[in-house]
Amino acid sequence: MKKKLLISLGIIFVLVLTSAVTFAVSMMNAPKHPSDYHIGITYQEAVEASERPMLALFYVDWCGYCMKFMPKYKILSKLYKNKYNFVMVNVEDKNNEKLVNDVGISGFPTVYILDPKYDNRVLMPNMIYQDLGKFRVELDRYLRIRGLLDKASEK
Numbered sequence: 001m002k003k004k005l006l007i008s009l010g011i012i013f014v015l016v017l018t019s020a021v022t023f024a025v026s027m028m029n030a031p032k033h034p035s036d037y038h039i040g041i042t043y044q045e046a047v048e049a050s051e052r053p054m055l056a057l058f059y060v061d062w063c064g065y066c067m068k069f070m071p072k073y074k075i076l077s078k079l080y081k082n083k084y085n086f087v088m089v090n091v092e093d094k095n096n097e098k099l100v101n102d103v104g105i106s107g108f109p110t111v112y113i114l115d116p117k118y119d120n121r122v123l124m125p126n127m128i129y130q131d132l133g134k135f136r137v138e139l140d141r142y143l144r145i146r147g148l149l150d151k152a153s154e155k
Helices: 002-029 043-048 064-079 094-103 132-154
Strands: 054-059 085-090 110-115 120-124
Touching (some): 043 085, 054 094, 110 132, 120 132
Parallel strands (some): 054 085
16 A cells, blocks of 8 residues: 555656646746747838738837737737738837837837828727737727728729
8 A cells, every 4th residue: 555655656746847847948948028929020021011001019128018918919910910910129129219219109018000001000008908809809990991991092
């Protein structure tokens, strides 16, 4: 009986240890900054490919809220990959200074729908982008409105 108990405890110990090591390794490989996600294309590529609006995320790597938002942004990039161009703009990168000043970033993360085709900007408030369901409603609404604009311009 003692032998079975010792074997069982040994097996449980090995399983717990294996799980802990696996968890530790996955945490070491997990993204630590928003820029580690590499979602989408550059802003310039999105402007040149203006057949689709872009969902632009303005972030800084030290922002905890930006990091918390990244899994949602990744999900959206998969759900809307054929409808929006996804762009990540690091606000602290000097190459983005003109764009950041033009858009007027006041906090992080800041999410805009930018549409070069119609020279349109829609700021997504944080109460919308925090909730994936509400965010999707707004993204779909913009696509419906853009579709109406496309039809009107064809006439």
